[in-house]
Amino acid sequence: MRKIFDIHGGVHPAENKHQSTQEVIGTIPLADEIILPLNQHIGTPAQAVVNVGDHVLKGQLIAEAEGVFSASVHASTSGNITAIEERAVPHASGMTARCIVIKPDGKDQWITLESCDDFSKLAHHELVEKIRVAGVAGMGGAGFPTAVKVNPRADNKIHTLILNGTECEPYITADDMLMRERADEIIDGAQLLAQLLDNPTDVLVGIEDNKPEAIAAMKKAAEGTSIDIVIFPTKYPSGGEKQLIEILTGKQVPSGGIPAQIGIVVQNVGTAVAAYRAVRYGEPLISRVTTIVGESLQQQRNIDVPLGTPIAHILKAHGWDATNCARLIIGGPMMGFTVEALTTPIIKTSNCILAPSNDEMPSQPPAQACIRCGMCAEACPANLLPQQLFWYAQSENFEQLREHNLFDCIECGACSFVCPSNIPLVQYYRASKGEIRKLDMEKEKSDRSRLRFEARQERIAHAEAEKEAKRIARKEAAEKAKKLLAEKAAEAPAKDIVTEAVASAKTKELDPEKEKAKLDRALSSASSRVERAKDSLASAQNEGADEARIDSLKARLKQSEQKVADAKVKLEQFGSKLASQGSVAKTVEKKMTASPKEQMEKAVVTLEKRIATAKEKLAEAEEQQSPSVGALQQGIKKLLQKLETNRKELAEIEPLSPVDGTGPGAGKTEENAAQAAIERAKAKAAAQASMSNEEKAVANIKSLDARLEKARQRLKKAQEESNDNIEAFQTGVEKLETKLADAKVAIEEGQS
Structure with missing residues (x-):
C-alpha cells in the first residue's frame, strides 16, 4: 500500500453524484448552430484560418495556435462557416469573445485521419507535434495546452506522472463515468504521456474512495502495467493539482511555482484520453464528456457532446424546466460560475452544466459583517489567510495581497462554504486577481515604452557622437591640407595669375x-x-x-x-x-593684361566718384540731422586715405611710362610694370606662407573687419535709396558678421 498524506483544511459538502451516474454516457442530436470560441484554453487565442462562406469537414483545422501557450481549434462537425464574430463564451465575467460559427450540413463528414498503430516507435518531437496539432488542452478546468506540459524544460527532470481522477467537486461525474467506460484508453493515454516524459519512475492515478466502480475498472485496465491506482479518502478539494500532489507524494509545490519544478507532472484523465486518440487515431479534440445535472431537468446524465454546442440545445434535449431553475451554472456549485446567455457553448474545459431547482439551490442569504471566527483559515487547503485577503481586497491594497500570496488561491470556495456571514470571498479574490493582472500588463507596457525611448535616445546620442567625430576629422584634414599647401606655396614660384x-x-x-x-x-x-x-x-x-x-x-x-x-x-x-x-x-584677358598704370588710373577715378557721392549723402544727412552722419564721415575719411595711397602708387608708375605710350621703350616699360606687379604678388604670397597660424588668423580678422565695414556702408546706402536689393545687402552683412565672430572665437580658442 502506498502511503497517503493529508492536506491542510478542506470541507465535506454534499456530493450529489448519484443523480448523473444512473445511465451510460449518451449523445444528443447535432445543434442547429455550432459556436467555437477561439480561446478555449489558457493563453493566446487561436487565429482563424477560414472565412465566412467556407465549407468545412468534421475535424478540419479552423483556427491555428498563436504562439507557445495556445491551442488549435477544429470543426466539431461538417458544415458552412456563417460568421466570425463576438459571441457569449463560458467565463465568470460574462464576457464575449471572437467565435467561429458553423451551420451543420447534417452529414457529419470527417476529414481523412492519419492513424498510428504503434506510437512507441515515434520520436518524441513527432508525438508532441501530433498532440499540438490536435489542439489538446487540459480538460480538468485550467485548459493548459498539453503539448507544452509534456515537453518540460531540460533542467526539470520528471520522476512522477499523476493522472487526476479525483473529481471532488459536487454533482460532477464526467471523469467518474469516463473511468468506468473508457478505462483502457485512459491507461493507454497514461503510457503515452509517460513515454513523452522519458518514462518517469512513478505513474500514479489518484481516485477518491467514493468511486468504487471507477476504481475497479481502472485497476482491471492497469493490470500488467507499472501504473499504480492510488485510492484516498474523499475530501474537497483533493482534486486541486497542488493538493493532489501533496496527498500522493507528501511534497508541496513552492509558492508561485509549478509542479515540474519538483519533478512532477499532473494530467486529467480526460486529457490522457484526448492525447491518446490524437496520436492513435489522428482525432483532434472536438468533443468531451460533460455532466448534465440538476432537478430542473427531466433527465440527468453524462453525454459526449461536440464542442461548440449551445447549452440551450443541451438543456432542451434533457427536458429543462426554466420556471423551476434557480440559475444555470457552468461547472460545479463550489467553483462554477453562473451564465445568463443560453447561447453560451460547451468548450474544452466545460465539464458540467448544473441546472438546480429553486428548492435544490435557494438564493444565497445576504452577506453580513465578518465576525473574525477564523473558520475560513481552517478550511483553506492552500494554507492562506482568507480573512486578511478579504480585508485587503476590499481596500484594494494590492501590495499586501501579493505579500499574502493571493495567487496561490485555487478559488475552490471552501472559505465561502464555511463562512457563517455568507461573505462571497472567492468573488473578491477573483476581482482582485483580475485588477492586479491588469496593472501588471499596464506596467509591462509602460516598461516596454520606457526601454524603447531609452534605446532611441542612445541611438541619437551615438549618431551625434559619430557626426561630431567625423566633423573633427574633416577639420583636422582641412588644416593639414592648408598647411601642406602653404609649405608648397612658399617653396614654389608664384604662378602666372593672368594665364x-x-x-x-x-x-x-x-x-x-x-x-x-x-x-x-x-x-x-x-x-x-x-x-x-x-x-x-x-x-x-x-x-x-x-x-x-x-x-x-x-x-x-x-x-x-x-x-x-x-x-x-x-x-x-x-x-x-x-x-x-x-x-x-x-x-x-583684357582686364588682366591691362598695364598697372591703366588699372591704377581706373581705381583713382572710381574712388573720386565714390567720394563725391559720399559727400553729397553727408550733406543731406547733416541737413536732416541723421544719426548716420558719423558713419558717413568715417567712410569719407577712409576713402580719402585710400585715394591718397593710390595716387602715390600712380605717381611711382608714371615716370616709368612714356608720355604718349608710343615711344621705343613703351613695350618694355609696360612689361617691367607687369613684372613688378607679379613680383609684388609673389612677395605677398611668400609673406603669407611665412606667417604663423595665429598671424594668418589676425590678418583674416582685419580683412573681415574691412569687408564688413564696406558691406555695412553699402547696406546703409541701399536703405537710404530704397534699393530693391536691401535684403541681399542685409544677408551679406549677416554672413560677414558670422564669419568674423567665428574667426575671433577660433583665435581665442587657439590662444587658450
Whole structure:
C-alpha cells in the first residue's frame, strides 16, 4: 500500500453524484448552430484560418495556435462557416469573445485521419507535434495546452506522472463515468504521456474512495502495467493539482511555482484520453464528456457532446424546466460560475452544466459583517489567510495581497462554504486577481515604452557622437591640407595669375554645336507631340467621343503647344547667352593684361566718384540731422586715405611710362610694370606662407573687419535709396558678421 498524506483544511459538502451516474454516457442530436470560441484554453487565442462562406469537414483545422501557450481549434462537425464574430463564451465575467460559427450540413463528414498503430516507435518531437496539432488542452478546468506540459524544460527532470481522477467537486461525474467506460484508453493515454516524459519512475492515478466502480475498472485496465491506482479518502478539494500532489507524494509545490519544478507532472484523465486518440487515431479534440445535472431537468446524465454546442440545445434535449431553475451554472456549485446567455457553448474545459431547482439551490442569504471566527483559515487547503485577503481586497491594497500570496488561491470556495456571514470571498479574490493582472500588463507596457525611448535616445546620442567625430576629422584634414599647401606655396614660384584666369574663363565657354543640337532636338520632339495631339483630337471629334475625352485631348494639345513655345524661347536665349559667354575670356584677358598704370588710373577715378557721392549723402544727412552722419564721415575719411595711397602708387608708375605710350621703350616699360606687379604678388604670397597660424588668423580678422565695414556702408546706402536689393545687402552683412565672430572665437580658442 502506498502511503497517503493529508492536506491542510478542506470541507465535506454534499456530493450529489448519484443523480448523473444512473445511465451510460449518451449523445444528443447535432445543434442547429455550432459556436467555437477561439480561446478555449489558457493563453493566446487561436487565429482563424477560414472565412465566412467556407465549407468545412468534421475535424478540419479552423483556427491555428498563436504562439507557445495556445491551442488549435477544429470543426466539431461538417458544415458552412456563417460568421466570425463576438459571441457569449463560458467565463465568470460574462464576457464575449471572437467565435467561429458553423451551420451543420447534417452529414457529419470527417476529414481523412492519419492513424498510428504503434506510437512507441515515434520520436518524441513527432508525438508532441501530433498532440499540438490536435489542439489538446487540459480538460480538468485550467485548459493548459498539453503539448507544452509534456515537453518540460531540460533542467526539470520528471520522476512522477499523476493522472487526476479525483473529481471532488459536487454533482460532477464526467471523469467518474469516463473511468468506468473508457478505462483502457485512459491507461493507454497514461503510457503515452509517460513515454513523452522519458518514462518517469512513478505513474500514479489518484481516485477518491467514493468511486468504487471507477476504481475497479481502472485497476482491471492497469493490470500488467507499472501504473499504480492510488485510492484516498474523499475530501474537497483533493482534486486541486497542488493538493493532489501533496496527498500522493507528501511534497508541496513552492509558492508561485509549478509542479515540474519538483519533478512532477499532473494530467486529467480526460486529457490522457484526448492525447491518446490524437496520436492513435489522428482525432483532434472536438468533443468531451460533460455532466448534465440538476432537478430542473427531466433527465440527468453524462453525454459526449461536440464542442461548440449551445447549452440551450443541451438543456432542451434533457427536458429543462426554466420556471423551476434557480440559475444555470457552468461547472460545479463550489467553483462554477453562473451564465445568463443560453447561447453560451460547451468548450474544452466545460465539464458540467448544473441546472438546480429553486428548492435544490435557494438564493444565497445576504452577506453580513465578518465576525473574525477564523473558520475560513481552517478550511483553506492552500494554507492562506482568507480573512486578511478579504480585508485587503476590499481596500484594494494590492501590495499586501501579493505579500499574502493571493495567487496561490485555487478559488475552490471552501472559505465561502464555511463562512457563517455568507461573505462571497472567492468573488473578491477573483476581482482582485483580475485588477492586479491588469496593472501588471499596464506596467509591462509602460516598461516596454520606457526601454524603447531609452534605446532611441542612445541611438541619437551615438549618431551625434559619430557626426561630431567625423566633423573633427574633416577639420583636422582641412588644416593639414592648408598647411601642406602653404609649405608648397612658399617653396614654389608664384604662378602666372593672368594665364590661369584666361584659361579658367575659356573652360567655362559652351560648346555651341552640342548645345544647339540639344535645343533643336527638344523643339523637334515638342513639334511632333503637337501634331500627334492634333490628330488624336480630330479622330475623337469625328468618332463622336464624349465631352470629357475631347476636353482631355484639348488640354494635352495646349500643353504640347506650350512646350513648343518654351523650346523656341530657349533656342533664342541660347544665341544671346552664347554671344555673352563667348566674350567672357576676352573680357577677363583684357582686364588682366591691362598695364598697372591703366588699372591704377581706373581705381583713382572710381574712388573720386565714390567720394563725391559720399559727400553729397553727408550733406543731406547733416541737413536732416541723421544719426548716420558719423558713419558717413568715417567712410569719407577712409576713402580719402585710400585715394591718397593710390595716387602715390600712380605717381611711382608714371615716370616709368612714356608720355604718349608710343615711344621705343613703351613695350618694355609696360612689361617691367607687369613684372613688378607679379613680383609684388609673389612677395605677398611668400609673406603669407611665412606667417604663423595665429598671424594668418589676425590678418583674416582685419580683412573681415574691412569687408564688413564696406558691406555695412553699402547696406546703409541701399536703405537710404530704397534699393530693391536691401535684403541681399542685409544677408551679406549677416554672413560677414558670422564669419568674423567665428574667426575671433577660433583665435581665442587657439590662444587658450
